[in-house]
Amino acid sequence: VTQFLSDVVDGIIEEAKTTFNSDALPLIRIRVDVTGGVRVHPARFGQLFVGKVANPKEILLFQKKRPTGSRRTAADDEEEEQIHDTLRDLDETTVGEIIRSLLVKKDKALEFFPESEIGEALSE
Numbered sequence: 455v456t457q458f459l460s461d462v463v464d465g466i467i468e469e470a471k472t473t474f475n476s477d478a479l480p481l482i483r484i485r486v487d488v489t490g491g492v493r494v495h496p497a498r499f500g501q502l503f504v505g506k507v508a509n510p511k512e513i514l515l516f517q518k519k520r521p522t523g524s525r526r527t528a529a530d531d532e533e534e535e536q537i538h539d540t541l542r543d544l545d546e547t548t549v550g551e552i553i554r555s556l557l558v559k560k561d562k563a564l565e566f567f568p569e570s571e572i573g574e575a576l577s578e
Contacts, residue, residue: 455492459484460502463513467506479508489519 463482470480493516500510507513
């Protein structure tokens with residue numbers, strides 16, 4: 455992989471020299487697809503071209519292709535609609551209704567504690 459990329463950069467350098475007829479070093483950036491997992495260290499690769507290009511540390515630009523199998527299904531749409539319905543119901547519920555529903559439940563009795571007992575519980 456490194457040899458192939460080196461050959462590509464060398465070709466671009468030669469093309470830049472003949473096209474622009476200038477003593478200035480060319481700026482080169484190559485986009486490399488690393489979806490398969492092959493990687494080259496960009497700084498080490500750039501060391502091969504010090505004095506030949508203006509940006510030896512920034513020659514390679516790595517990118518990955520996005521996965522293409524992420525299509526939405528009807529089940530996804532239905533689940534999302536259920537979530538939106540639940541959130542709409544919560545928006546319409548007031549704090550008073552929530553407290554009332556908690557007070558009505560028999561197993562959830564409302565208890566009051568003196569301030570001193572709460573202070574002791576918190577300090578322990």
